[in-house]
Structures are given as C-alpha cells and as structure tokens.
Amino acid sequence: MGGGPTTADLVVAVAQAGGLGFLAAGYKSVEAMSAEIANVREGAGAGFGVNVFVPQPRADPVVVEQYVETLAADAARLDTRLGEASWDDDSFDAKVEYLLADPVPIVSFTFGCPDRDVVEALQHVGTPVAITVTSPSEAVIAAAAGADCLCVQGTEAGAHQGTFVNADAPGQDFGLLALLSEVSRVCDLPMIAAGGIGGPRGMDAVLAAGAVVAQAGTAFLRCPESGTNPTYRAALTDPRYTVTAMTRAFSGRRARGLLNQFMVDHADAPAAYPEINNATRPLRAAAAAEGDADRMSLWAGQAFRSAVDRPAGEVVELLTRGVHS
Amino acid sequence: MGGGPTTADLVVAVAQAGGLGFLAAGYKSVEAMSAEIANVREGAGAGFGVNVFVPQPRADPVVVEQYVETLAADAARLDTRLGEASWDDDSFDAKVEYLLADPVPIVSFTFGCPDRDVVEALQHVGTPVAITVTSPSEAVIAAAAGADCLCVQGTEAGAHQGTFVNADAPGQDFGLLALLSEVSRVCDLPMIAAGGIGGPRGMDAVLAAGAVVAQAGTAFLRCPESGTNPTYRAALTDPRYTVTAMTRAFSGRRARGLLNQFMVDHADAPAAYPEINNATRPLRAAAAAEGDADRMSLWAGQAFRSAVDRPAGEVVELLTRGVHS
Numbered sequence: 001m002g003g004g005p006t007t008a009d010l011v012v013a014v015a016q017a018g019g020l021g022f023l024a025a026g027y028k029s030v031e032a033m034s035a036e037i038a039n040v041r042e043g044a045g046a047g048f049g050v051n052v053f054v055p056q057p058r059a060d061p062v063v064v065e066q067y068v069e070t071l072a073a074d075a076a077r078l079d080t081r082l083g084e085a086s087w088d089d090d091s092f093d094a095k096v097e098y099l100l101a102d103p104v105p106i107v108s109f110t111f112g113c114p115d116r117d118v119v120e121a122l123q124h125v126g127t128p129v130a131i132t133v134t135s136p137s138e139a140v141i142a143a144a145a146g147a148d149c150l151c152v153q154g155t156e157a158g159a160h161q162g163t164f165v166n167a168d169a170p171g172q173d174f175g176l177l178a179l180l181s182e183v184s185r186v187c188d189l190p191m192i193a194a195g196g197i198g199g200p201r202g203m204d205a206v207l208a209a210g211a212v213v214a215q216a217g218t219a220f221l222r223c224p225e226s227g228t229n230p231t232y233r234a235a236l237t238d239p240r241y242t243v244t245a246m247t248r249a250f251s252g253r254r255a256r257g258l259l260n261q262f263m264v265d266h267a268d269a270p271a272a273y274p275e276i277n278n279a280t281r282p283l284r285a286a287a288a289a290e291g292d293a294d295r296m297s298l299w300a301g302q303a304f305r306s307a308v309d310r311p312a313g314e315v316v317e318l319l320t321r322g323v324h325s
Numbered sequence: 326m327g328g329g330p331t332t333a334d335l336v337v338a339v340a341q342a343g344g345l346g347f348l349a350a351g352y353k354s355v356e357a358m359s360a361e362i363a364n365v366r367e368g369a370g371a372g373f374g375v376n377v378f379v380p381q382p383r384a385d386p387v388v389v390e391q392y393v394e395t396l397a398a399d400a401a402r403l404d405t406r407l408g409e410a411s412w413d414d415d416s417f418d419a420k421v422e423y424l425l426a427d428p429v430p431i432v433s434f435t436f437g438c439p440d441r442d443v444v445e446a447l448q449h450v451g452t453p454v455a456i457t458v459t460s461p462s463e464a465v466i467a468a469a470a471g472a473d474c475l476c477v478q479g480t481e482a483g484a485h486q487g488t489f490v491n492a493d494a495p496g497q498d499f500g501l502l503a504l505l506s507e508v509s510r511v512c513d514l515p516m517i518a519a520g521g522i523g524g525p526r527g528m529d530a531v532l533a534a535g536a537v538v539a540q541a542g543t544a545f546l547r548c549p550e551s552g553t554n555p556t557y558r559a560a561l562t563d564p565r566y567t568v569t570a571m572t573r574a575f576s577g578r579r580a581r582g583l584l585n586q587f588m589v590d591h592a593d594a595p596a597a598y599p600e601i602n603n604a605t606r607p608l609r610a611a612a613a614a615e616g617d618a619d620r621m622s623l624w625a626g627q628a629f630r631s632a633v634d635r636p637a638g639e640v641v642e643l644l645t646r647g648v649h650s
Contacts, residue, residue, distance in 0.1 A: 021411055033586070058519045108411040135568075137567070138495070154500050154502070155480065155498060155500050156499070156500035156502065156503040170568045170569075170570035170584045171567070171568030171569070171570065171584070173480060173498065173570075173571075174481070174625060174627055175479050175480050175481035175500030175501050175502070175520060175521055176500050176501075176502050176503075177479070177481065177500070177501050177502050177520075177521050177522070177527055177531070177627045178501075178520070178521030178523070178527075178581055178626065178627035180526075181521065181523055181524060181526065181527055181628045181629065181631060182631075184526075184630060185630060185631070189432050194498060195502075195503070196503030196506065197502070198501055198503070199506060201504055201505075201506065201509075201533060201534050201535050202503075202506055204533035204534070205502055205505075205530040205531065205533040205534035206502070206530065207533075208526060208529035208530040208532075208533045209526050209527060209529070209530035210526050231623060243495045243496030243497070244495075244496070245495035245496065246498075247496075253404060257495070261493045263489075279571065290426075300505065302499055302500060302503035303503045303507060305507060306506060306507075306510070307511060312538070
C-alpha cells in the first residue's frame with residue numbers, strides 16, 4: 001500500500017504477529033525507501049519485503065493536458081493549483097541498485113514485469129522475487145522472467161491494479177477465485193492471493209483455491225499503526241460510501257476506491273500514469289487537508305466493510321484464525 | 326443455463342450424480358417448461374429445480390431501434406433478417422401459476438426480486454425459493470422478500486448477470502469471494518455460490534468462504550448431455566478465444582461470454598432486455614447454422630478453460646472431489 005497507509009510501525013506489527021509486511025517503495029525517493037528499510041529491519045527481522053513500481057511508458061501529452069484542464073474547477077474549489085503532469089520512472093533503477101547492495105527478505109513488483117536480468121540479479125543476492133499479475137497471460141510472462149512466486153491480484157483488490165499494460169482491454173476483470181484457478185493452469189509458481197480478503201473465511205478460501213498465502217491491504221487501513229489519513233479513515237465507515245469502483249481519475253491508472261464525486265465527475269480519465277498522478281497530487285493533498293473526502297482517492301477493496309479499527313497484530317490473528325485449525 | 330445447453334438429460338445426469346440440476350424456464354413457453362419438468366421428474370427425483378426470469382421494464386423503443394439498425398450488416402452477411410425488437414414478460418405469471426399447481430423441489434429467480442406474495446405462495450406449496458443476487462444491497466432486498474436462500478453470483482459467472490436493475494451502475498462488479506464475504510455481513514441466508522467455479526479447488530474455496538453449496542454452469546457446457554451448439558462447443562477450446570468479457574450486444578442485458586467480433590463491433594449496446602434479445606434471435610440462429618462463432622453468443626465464465634468433455638456425472642464428481650475429504 002503506497003501513498004501513506006503503510007508505515008514502518010505497521011510493517012513491524014504485522015511481522016511480529018507472524019505475517020509478512022510490505023514496505024511501499026512507490027512514490028518515494030531511494031533515500032526515503034532506504035530509511036524505511038532501516039526502520040523496520042530490527043523489528044521485522046525476515047518478516048518484511050519491499051514493493052517496487054515498474055516504470056510506465058510516457059503518455060501522449062496532448063491527451064494528458066486535455067484531461068488535466070477538466071480538473072481546474074476542483075482545484076479552484078480547493079484553492080490550490082494542479083501539479084505538473086510530468087512523467088517519471090519512480091527511480092526504478094536506483095531502487096533496484098539499492099536493493100541489490102543492501103538485500104531485503106523479498107521484493108515484489110507491480111505495474112509490469114521487470115526484465116529477467118533484474119529478477120536474476122535480485123535472486124543472485126538471495127532475494128526472492130514476486131511479480132504481481134492480474135491475468136493468466138501475465139502469469140506466463142512473469143514465469144518466463146524468472147519470478148519465484150506470483151502475487152495474483154483479483155479485481156476485488158483495492159487501489160491500483162497491477163496490470164502490465166495500462167490500457168482498456170478485455171480480460172482485465174478476473175475475480176480472484178477464477179484467476180487463481182486459471183493461473184494455476186498455466187504455471188506452477190506459488191501464488192500469493194490478493195483482493196477482497198477481509199476475514200478468516202476469505203483467507204481459508206484462497207488457500208483452498210490453491211494459494212500458498214493471502215495478501216491483505218484494505219484490512220489494515222483502519223489499524224492504529226497505519227498512516228491512513230483521518231478523512232480517508234472516516235470514509236471507510238461512512239454510510240455515504242456504499243460501493244467501490246475502478247477509476248483512472250486520480251492517477252491515470254486503474255485503481256479501486258470508494259466511489260466518490262471526483263470519480264463520478266471524471267469518469268473519462270485517460271490511461272496516463274504517472275502523469276495524472278503527479279498533476280493531481282496538490283489537489284489530493286489540499287482535499288486531505290480540508291477533509292474533503294469527495295476529492296481524495298479513497299482506495300479500498302470490495303470487502304472494505306470488513307476492515308476493523310484494531311491493532312495490526314490482531315488483524316493478522318483475525319485473518320489467520322481459521323488456518324491450521 | 327437457458328438458451329440451449331440445459332437439457333433434461335443434463336439435469337437428470339447431474340441429479341443422479343448427487344447434484345441438483347436446474348431446468349431453465351427462460352425463453353420457453355409454459356408448455357415447454359412443463360414438458361421438461363415431466364421429462365426429468367422420474368429420473369431426477371428431488372434433485373432438480375426450475376430457474377425463472379423475473380420480468381423487466383420496457384426499454385425506450387427509440388434507443389432500441391437505433392441500436393438494432395447498427396446490426397443490419399451482420400444480418401445481411403448471414404443472409405437473414407433481424408427479429409422484432411419486442412418486449413415480453415417471458416410468461417412470468419403463467420409459469421409461477423404452473424409451478425404453484427404442480428410444485429417442483431426448488432425454484433430460483435434471476436434478473437430481479439419477485440414480489441413477496443410470489444415467494445410466499447411457492448413456499449406455501451412446499452417449494453423453497455432461491456433468489457439470485459450480485460451485491461449486498463440486492464441480498465438485503467431478497468431477504469426482505471422472504472427468500473429461503475440466495476444464489477450469490479460473482480462477476481466471474483458466464484452468461485447473464487442476475488443484477489436486479491439492468492443499468493450501468495457502480496458496485497456491479499463484485500468478485501465472488503468478496504461478494505460472499507459482504508453478503509454474509511448483511512444477511513444470514515444460506516448462500517449458493519456461483520461464478521468461475523471450474524474444479525474441486527473452486528468448490529472447496531467457496532465452501533470455505535461461507536457458501537453451503539456451489540453452482541456451476543460453464544463446467545457443464547462440454548458434457549455430452551448438454552445441448553451446447555457444436556460451434557459454441559468448439560469455441561470453448563479454440564485458442565482464438567482467449568478471454569471473456571461482459572456485453573449487452575446480443576441481448577440488451579449484461580452477460581459474460583468469450584470475446585468475439587460481434588461483441589467488439591457492438592460494444593455500445595444499450596440496456597434493453599428482452600427487446601434486443603428478441604431482435605438478435607434470428608441473427609444468432611443463422612450464425613449457429615452457418616458455424617459463424619463470431620456472431621453467436623458464446624456465454625462462458627472466467628474459468629471456461631476448466632470445462633471438460635466428460636459426462637455430467639463425472640463433472641459433478643470432479644467438482645466435489647475435495648469436499649468431505
């Protein structure tokens with residue numbers, strides 16, 4: 001979980017409860033990433049990993065500009081300006097270089113498949129590599145790149161989908177159960193199941209479906225250790241927000257969140273990540289500062305009502321209650 | 326499974342293997358429905374039910390006509406005409422009347438929630454009622470109408486979605502796992518899980534997720550007892566068809582099928598069921614007769630690659646292999 005909710009405290013608490021917590025390298029400098037690694041290393045031991053965003057191709061600047069212009073009224077309402085719709089690679093090479101020099105227990109990638117030499121280099125320093133996939137065809141590509149395991153992400157999942165190509169295409173809407181079934185038909189890598197797992201039954205279900213472990217994000221959003229913004233946190237239990245939907249409105253990449261006014265108003269957002277994410281950053285920050293939930297990205301998976309306001313260690317215990325019983 | 330694949334032989338074979346087979350009342354006259362019931366009664370015993378379509382509101386004829394005009398080239402290519410884009414209620418009242426006079430072991434409804442008096446009348450003659458739901462809010466409505474159990478249908482499912490209202494709205498894309506979780510939070514009715522269940526692991530998974538039983542459709546499409554059209558049957562294993570997608574192109578109601586040219590060409594189909602279904606009937610029939618898979622509705626769930634060409638009894642055995650073990 002990038003963008004705030006994941007903190008060193010959250011990762012340490014999950015690790016100390018027997019889970020594996022992932023630090024989010026995305027949206028951070030190498031220095032910030034390395035500082036977080038240093039912060040969790042002692043407390044989390046081998047119970048943590050780092051998630052890295054794979055760089056995206058540049059979008060058509062004309063298309064980006066046309067979309068960003070439609071956000072002017074939102075920015076004005078919040079008395080802020082839009083940011084520059086710039087492209088960046090999230091310091092991918094430098095992050096990989098750092099993770100090779102100072103290895104962590106596991107690295108996962110999302111938004112695409114890293115080159116085979118990146119995967120092998122990490123493996124060479126003793127770090128297993130997970131690659132996030134959302135379809136059987138992506139699983140085949142990830143296996144060919146040498147992944148040690150797959151993070152199999154269903155459409156139920158909150159926040160960004162890890163789809164390799166940021167474009168509208170059929171076959172991107174796999175439910176987790178069918179996806180686990182179809183991925184296991186085309187490759188035999190261990191599967192980490194992600195998407196809509198909010199309680200022990202969901203955990204048991206994905207293990208029965210063939211996953212070796214379950215990954216939860218939304219389930220931890222309300223934990224005291226998480227860095228979830230207070231307005232975002234309140235929205236998760238606000239009866240005004242009843243459903244989640246996919247949107248590109250905030251970032252230019254498909255992500256699932258509580259359906260709010262910004263998503264309704266900007267349903268036509270193009271595929272342009274990270275350009276749009278960079279353009280909306282000040283707007284989202286201003287909305288958060290003002291407590292304007294309808295102009296913030298309220299990322300959440302379909303089982304968001306299962307998220308509880310309990311310490312992360314108790315959430316790990318809750319999720320795994322049925323396992324081994 | 327309406328429209329052909331479900332036959333009396335298929336229902337009897339499923340029942341004799343210990344399953345519960347559903348006859349499809351949809352698209353049939355009362356006489357045809359009653360003849361099918363008569364055909365399965367001896368062989369299936371208590372192991373069958375009847376699925377009934379709930380009537381839909383009439384669509385705007387102008388919108389329907391505009392869409393139907395876009396299908397002219399397809400009809401011409403198949404040397405056929407389009408049917409009349411007429412509304413009908415699928416003889417709902419007469420079917421219910423028949424099922425009250427000559428009760429069957431279970432009745433399920435789809436495409437909406439029947440009135441409470443219909444539910445109670447069926448229960449009064451000893452027939453339990455299942456209502457198909459695709460969201461927690463629909464589950465609440467079905468429970469209030471007095472349903473005995475819910476058919477909980479995830480987005481993975483093949484063919485028509487049972488969504489109560491035929492309109493684009495957020496929150497209609499629940500994956501089965503998250504849906505089971507969220508429905509069980511808002512009502513305590515027994516859940517029949519449907520959508521993407523192609524093998525024993527899927528079956529085990531939905532039971533772990535809280536369902537009491539699993540419903541499979543696509544898994545039976547290749548059985549010798551099923552009435553699946555040969556071209557449709559061949560498409561299920563044709564490497565040309567790699568993904569499924571939701572479409573209204575064939576029927577005016579959201580349904581999942583193998584992505585083919587007709588779906589690509591008519592992605593803009595409006596919500597108008599059964600008007601569009603009636604209009605495309607001759608076109609679909611002509612395409613089937615010519616073996617033109619790209620103009621047929623190739624309904625299939627996301628786990629369609631798991632469907633096997635084996636007798637229905639063996640498919641039941643395969644699906645339940647892990648259960649009770």
